[in-house]
């Protein structure tokens with residue numbers, strides 16, 4: 001069930017943490033203790049009618065707690081003024097305990113919203129990686145740090161894939177700073193199907209979903225790691241994506257626990273890493289590469305963004321950042337180099353005006369670069385797309 005439904009139904013009224021705690025006093029832990037006294041709650045975020053927190057329990061007890069989690073969520077949703085309640089069940093690995101295979105983060109969501117997935121045993125690393133019906137391939141666009149042009153690249157890559165005749169979706173999973181509303185000019189709230197699934201917004205022939213359509217940027221910024229995964233799981237699986245060849249996921253920047261959890265929980269067919277030529281950024285890109293390798297997600301390649309400066313007046317090219325680093329790095333690391341995108345005013349201005357360059361200048365040189373990158377990505381995904 002989509003737990004943010006009430007967001008669309010009720011008007012936001014201020015809800016306090018104290019109100020949430022009062023409501024939770026009526027919910028019992030599996031051992032019969034009132035929830036606020038059970039010592040399992042994370043700090044509660046109550047912001048503009050939206051309530052987020054997690055219940056941290058030992059992994060071995062997680063199943064027993066699912067019922068409590070659901071009751072806690074129902075109790076919070078019943079508070080007048082609550083427009084959205086997102087409560088994640090998370091398991092904290094005990095200090096000194098051996099890490100389960102493939103799980104490097106200290107805190108992992110444990111089937112918080114998918115208690116009835118029976119495809120895999122609950123403790124299998126694949127338990128949350130069930131394919132999404134109707135979507136042939138989910139790919140991530142990632143970067144080692146923010147500000148390298150990851151979101152700009154993600155949307156133009158999605159548009160390039162569309163131009164190749166594919167049915168494409170874009171999921172803005174950068175919940176720390178969702179940029180898809182800016183990149184598309186979309187502001188409206190998604191509608192619901194009769195089955196209570198969210199209908200992605202449609203723009204440029206893409207099916208688009210962003211946490212930015214649901215919450216303001218301010219509340220997105222305070223989200224904690226485990227909640228990130230809960231929110232993204234909902235945007236992946238409780239959205240009526242329809243039939244897609246490729247869903248492009250714009251990842252949160254960085255290679256921390258939240259990103260790692262995401263990389264291992266989303267059924268990714270591959271990842272694209274965006275880097276700028278500066279050395280620091282390349283170091284970050286290497287971390288991104290290592291992260292995806294750790295969770296067995298194939299890296300489809302590296303894109304060098306802001307690779308060289310192209311003068312908008314005379315077209316002269318200047319390699320102001322010592323361009324070419326990403327290509328060498330890709331060769332050294334044995335991953336495909338997907339292409340170089342110049343630092344150009346048109347790329348910035350079109351993106352920031354909500355009309356990305358592949359859409360607004362389809363016959364221009366930049367669109368051609370993105371389409372070349374898209375075809376290389378498409379070629380690597382051909383097997384998955386054909387199989388679907």
Ligand code: ADP
Nearest residue numbers: 146147148149150151152342343344347348351
């Ligand atoms: P990230 O998602 O990595 O934080 P964004 O895609 O939001 O980065 O880009 C950051 C800023 O840089 C935006 O203003 C965007 O328009 C601009 N930008 C991104 N790529 C280019 C480029 N190749 N040329 C010019 N500006 C760019």
